[in-house]
Amino acid sequence: MSPELLYLVVGATIWAVGLGGLLLVHHMLRRVIAVNLMGSGVFLVLVALAARSSPPDPVLQALVVTGLVVAISATAFAVRLASARAQHSSGTPEVERPGGDES
Amino acid sequence: MSELLNAVSWLALIAGVAFFLTGALGVLRFPDLFCRLHAVTKADTTGFGLITLGLLLRVDSWPAALLLVLVWLLVMGSGATNCQLLARYGEGGHPHMGEHKVRERS
Amino acid sequence: MNYALASLAIPFTVALLTLLLQRRSEANPIVPAITVLATAVSLVFAGLALETQAVSGAVSHLNVGGWDSPLAIRLRLTPLKALLLGFVALIHLLTGLYAWRAKPKIARDYWPLSALLHTSLAALILSADIFNLYVTLELLSLSAVALVCLSGPKAYTPALYYLLLSLGASLCYLMGVAVIYGQYGVLDMTVLAGIMEADHSTRFALLLMTAGLMLKGALWPLHLWLPEAHTYAPTPVSALLSGLVVKGPLFILWQLWNNLAPEALAREMGPLFAAGGVVALVSGGWSAFRAPFIKTLVAYSTVAQLGYALMGLGLLLFLQERIYAVALWLFVLAHGLAKVSMFLAAGEMQTLLGSKRVTAMRGATQTIPITMSAFAIAGISLIGMPPTGGFLAKWSLLEPLFTQANHWPWASGVLLGTFVSAAYVFRAIALGFYQAPMSREPRHFDRVSQWLALLPALLVGLMAFAGQDLIAWMAGVTQT
């Protein structure tokens, strides 16, 4: 049970948990958390792959640093949009309309 | 000589972990916010101090030791401030602190 | 290649410039002027790039940073990519001109955002590195969501759904990239195309990437976010969204399955795409037919029309004949122009007739003839009636199907789609020929913005006159 394999499986699990959460959960902030979890899952898989070679693969680590900054900017925008929506739309409760939005 | 140092550092590390465990236990068991804060801050800070001491005995270069001490100072400072902050704003100040959950019909 | 990079860099620098420029008053036209000018110049450079590429027919590569190939990011310029760069610049020019003249003053933040949208599309088209495509996809969806938010709080809910779903989709795409990198250790598309085999992990990775791209491109099963986002967005933004933003992921999907995926996998995937296309045509058309508001009708028609693109892609993969690639890209061009004109016309109608509902179009031919003709010509092109570009695309899709007898189900699918799109377009156009309700106060409308709404429709009409040699030229362009 090499550490890479373990973190690979853990990363895939967190990604799947995030995907399930994105489809299941109602509250907007929890959905943002779900998307963040998916991001962390993918990055964990990438870095587990990077740890295969003895000096860890710098290309993959650079990709994940790039991914992290993309994740923070997207999350920041989503969170600010969610709170702007909560404050400015006429106080609709935090459950989305029956129109549904999932695929 | 290094044998003794090794033993002492192991001792310090184990004590530190024990303190952390008691702190965690305190958070779970104590009834209200102030007791929990008390448990967390006291136990964890001492635990952290012991662990840093244990690591200091093992570290070989001076800059690493200085870094460790800097880390320890910063954690001590931020731990204490956070505790005071939580105590001040935690109790009545915040609707979201978990105690004031709006009645949810599930 | 330098022309293409110039066509990318100009809107980028102008976006930064307009952000830096702080204007005193709301109305002064420096920023719109600079942005529209920059789009025009970038269109010229894209035309030059197309001219050099199409003439030499060669594919030019550029390893960014001068490092050798699998390590560096490779930018690739084929005649088709140059054509798409020109198409993106043209659509931005048309919507920019309209946004500048539009009566409900567009917010000031529209200009830097639309320039950055233009940049992200150009970067997406040029790149040939699967991780770099992830970053450009993020750039694309963030700028699209920011543009949707321009029209105030009513657009926040659809924008938030759009953002969250497209973030989830990009992360599905990224997981596919992770699996492929794990398997082959290379991110460069041209290198990957050579060493990819049809084993199960490659298939799963490609499926993950396809799911992500289909959701971002609002292709049939994953399109639910599109109608609301496009309806609540300001008019020029919905034109950009429908005309361009959904085409970016479609382009990557085409590259993925056409150049990258091994033959066996592509042949497997073909019928799925084609079937999805037919269902998109019918279900999108049906919801467009029932839509009460003009903009929702046009948005659902986007979902429907993307069914054609999906069919073109599916048949290309399934039957491996070049003509379907021509049909696919002719369709993308014709649909882009027609959709932009239709959305601009719909926006004009909303402001001029004062109501969002389709029934308000009653007697539109008498009250606002130019906008109505723009809507009508664009509608005809969407259906695929002869004198428009839409017909060229549909004809190059249908003609090979007619020649082989055993493809009758696909041909009937296309005809069914034509029937449904005719239904929802004529439903709206017919209302225009009723007797206009009498109104006392004189109505004077701003002619210029109506003509600007008509301009893309005329361009689609012009495509028809190029006819056969346009198809032949496109066959050469989509060679690689």
Place this chain on the structure above:
Amino acid sequence: MVDLAIGLILVALAIGALLSSTLFGSLTLFFAFGMLMAVAWARLHAPDLALAEAAIGAGLTGALLFNALNKSPPEVIKERLRHPLSVALVCAAILALLVVSLLPSLDQVSPLPPMVGPRMDASGVDYPVTAVLLNFRGWDTLLEIAVLLLALLGVKVLLPTHTPAPQPWSLLLGWSKTLAPVIVVVGGYLLWRGSRGAGGAFQAGALLAAGAVMLRLNHVLPEIRWSQLLLRISVLIGLATFLTVAIATASFGDGWLTYPSAYSKALILAIETTATISIAATLTLLVEGEGDELQS
């Protein structure tokens, strides 16, 4: 053994963050998830990422989410999750397929890492990750700073949301004032160390942003408005420098983003410092930007 423990706790925190009964609970669990993630990166010999995750993932995301929790109305209706079993089954199936397709890649070796070694001296920096970030794959980094800017533009478009800022408390004021110089020094050190070891523009920028957010929360930060030219320049300077370098190398040099070997170290340093400034400014405005700080 340690990795197994970290992995299990990570998955438990992830599930807890999604399904916990109160919103506050899920945010705290997610915050803990971020901290533990930083430990996981350290375990996987990725010091750069541990730094970035601690500063960005745990720090700024936590501040963002708790800030949003302030503004959003308490969670009123908590409907039963929609047909949870079927979605859970689908995700479990996808997970199984994913793990199965990931397994064979464990014994594959990627040709890229051995390529990085010999090119290090021509790259102008000594640390491979920074070399890849700013030289071998510089185009990714440029677009990614543009993504950051775009997020800020998106937030600028939104209507301002007024946050009930509590009165700053003397202890907090004192502590943040003593902490600020330490953060600036550590940030500068991280930036400089980027060319030789773990660190770089993003980690330094995120740290500085965290410091600025703390100062702004205590109203210590001077009044900043988007109409001030200095703020706009500090937000745009990173991207503008990178883009001018790209255009200059394309028109005068020998290719898009091909640094002339004599100046590559100086160019990379210039790009990294300006990127740090703009990342710090953008992240601060993203997390804490309010009203007229954003509206032009």
